[in-house]
Amino acid sequence: MSTQTQILNDVTAFIWHESDLLDHKGYQDWLQLWNEDGLYIVPAEFNADGNYEDTLNLALDDADMRSMRVARLENGESVSANSTGNTIRMVSRVRVLEAGDDLVIARCAMTLNEMRHGKLVTYPADVEYRLQPTGDGYRLAGKVVRLMHADSFLRTVSFIF
Amino acid sequence: MSELIEMQNISLKAAEMVEEGRVHKALYSDPAIFEEELDKVFNNTWVYVGHESEVPDAGCYKTAWVGRQPVILSRDRKMNLHVLQNRCRHRGATVCEGRKGKTKSFTCPYHGWGYGLDGALRALPKPEEYEGVLDKNELPLERLRVETYQGLVFATYREDLESLYDFLGGARKWIDLFMKQGGGYPVKVLGEHRFNFPGNWKIQLENTTDAYHFPIIHKSFITSLDDATADIFDFLHGDGFVEDLGNGHSVMVMIPELVDLEDNLDQPIPPRFQKLADELRAEGRSEEEVQKLVRAAHGTGFNLNLFPNVSCSMAFLRVLRPVSVGETEIQHVALGGAGAPAPFNRKRMRLHEHFQGPMGFGTPDDGEAWERVHKGSQAGQDGWILVNRGMNNLHQSPDGNVAGAVCSETGMRGAYRQYKKVMAAGEDK
Ligand code: FES
Ligand SMILES: [Fe+2]
Numbered sequence: 001m002s003t004q005t006q007i008l009n010d011v012t013a014f015i016w017h018e019s020d021l022l023d024h025k026g027y028q029d030w031l032q033l034w035n036e037d038g039l040y041i042v043p044a045e046f047n048a049d050g051n052y053e054d055t056l057n058l059a060l061d062d063a064d065m066r067s068m069r070v071a072r073l074e075n076g077e078s079v080s081a082n083s084t085g086n087t088i089r090m091v092s093r094v095r096v097l098e099a100g101d102d103l104v105i106a107r108c109a110m111t112l113n114e115m116r117h118g119k120l121v122t123y124p125a126d127v128e129y130r131l132q133p134t135g136d137g138y139r140l141a142g143k144v145v146r147l148m149h150a151d152s153f154l155r156t157v158s159f160i161f
Numbered sequence: 162m163s164e165l166i167e168m169q170n171i172s173l174k175a176a177e178m179v180e181e182g183r184v185h186k187a188l189y190s191d192p193a194i195f196e197e198e199l200d201k202v203f204n205n206t207w208v209y210v211g212h213e214s215e216v217p218d219a220g221c222y223k224t225a226w227v228g229r230q231p232v233i234l235s236r237d238r239k240m241n242l243h244v245l246q247n248r249c250r251h252r253g254a255t256v257c258e259g260r261k262g263k264t265k266s267f268t269c270p271y272h273g274w275g276y277g278l279d280g281a282l283r284a285l286p287k288p289e290e291y292e293g294v295l296d297k298n299e300l301p302l303e304r305l306r307v308e309t310y311q312g313l314v315f316a317t318y319r320e321d322l323e324s325l326y327d328f329l330g331g332a333r334k335w336i337d338l339f340m341k342q343g344g345g346y347p348v349k350v351l352g353e354h355r356f357n358f359p360g361n362w363k364i365q366l367e368n369t370t371d372a373y374h375f376p377i378i379h380k381s382f383i384t385s386l387d388d389a390t391a392d393i394f395d396f397l398h399g400d401g402f403v404e405d406l407g408n409g410h411s412v413m414v415m416i417p418e419l420v421d422l423e424d425n426l427d428q429p430i431p432p433r434f435q436k437l438a439d440e441l442r443a444e445g446r447s448e449e450e451v452q453k454l455v456r457a458a459h460g461t462g463f464n465l466n467l468f469p470n471v472s473c474s475m476a477f478l479r480v481l482r483p484v485s486v487g488e489t490e491i492q493h494v495a496l497g498g499a500g501a502p503a504p505f506n507r508k509r510m511r512l513h514e515h516f517q518g519p520m521g522f523g524t525p526d527d528g529e530a531w532e533r534v535h536k537g538s539q540a541g542q543d544g545w546i547l548v549n550r551g552m553n554n555l556h557q558s559p560d561g562n563v564a565g566a567v568c569s570e571t572g573m574r575g576a577y578r579q580y581k582k583v584m585a586a587g588e589d590k
Binding site: 055056072117154155157 | 260511
């Protein structure tokens, strides 16, 4: 197998693992995937230009906000989180954009499905991953979820994209 | 009092479904009433369409809605504001898509009619077939009447309506206070969150003057705060109040200490603003300015509900749009200071993201509650929505208005009183 194919395989395996954790609410394990200084970002516009800290986002979570977001989803106090079942996301079209020794950048297509009060809600998105290679696999150094809905109107969200 | 309404043959008009202290649940679900609301409420009052900072320069525009009608808010070369129907006078196409931008003119994509920023029809391709048939001067994009207060832009179809200044009336003093949160800089729109929910628009109208729900439905948000901040949000037992300001407007003061952000500038920096204060000091800001910006970063301690579609809600603007009887779109507009230090505006945006919008720690739980109101209120042939909380405990405010406890439904009663008035208009003819 060529090195490039090997990297694509490793990256895809990581993304599928992360997706499976989120769909099955394995939020504590998901938190463990992250680098301390990594940012989880859902821009408020599909074509946001990358200067996320000086822009309003739907979510811009550092490590603290990520733990608080997970706590809110898990502690039973949020009625919307309590009434959200599992999500099902499909991930495909994975492409490695950059494969450095310290950082691998990849992009993929993702469609998340949610059953909300008996109605199927679907969110297509373009997702960018920044992954830090380590001795045993990747650490998540950044994730940007560009939702097609961001340019229009979302439903409220009590899960993690 | 009517105890039962025959739903099969509704004879009661919408205005009669509003009583002091309760409204009939059909107001949430009857499509005929909804159509009447679009006409009587949204086409017959001042409707909020945007903030001046969203169209700062000549040539700027943003698209908006008046009820179900698409409009354009534009600024012409002389810096005048216009609100134009987004409908080509030829065969009706929208002449402008997208949320905002900058342009020299609006050109209809279908056959190329071109309109100025003030809506005037300037040119059209192959005009010779129109010679003697039409006069360009008679076919501008249709203009609405526009007036502004403190940067808030409102439009109406009614030339004979009272001025915006008079319509806002008792709310003006609160708008003045609200606009102090730029921290000494003019208030500016920083961005917006957009989401919708399957439910009637009045469920949202009620919500921004509903303190009663806060500690219950937003428990998970409060848990995520540090103790000092959580204390500030524990306001149901405090000295807050709700005041009916007339014309459907009301103010709900939750945190009296934060009514005037230019007062009390000598408080210790709260823990959640420590980092902001340090960043401002590192930029060389004076201690006085640091205090002023930190206090402004809190946002105000009140929600000002303006009938029918906007609320100046603590630190942001909540704009609603009725889509259908069972669907409402909401924008949560984040505010900061124009030219204010970057750390200040960043902090304002991070605070907005924490609670507001479809992924905030607050809004999804509100959304769940509204969705359930919409669903639950379908049950039964007859039924009433209660808005009588605190009717036993009213007092007169220093401004001479009716006021109740912070968790009373005084503001909802004010909004429904105005609703009843506009829905009853013309009924006797
Ligand atoms: S519809 Fe606009 S030019 Fe024909
Ligand atoms: Fe709420």
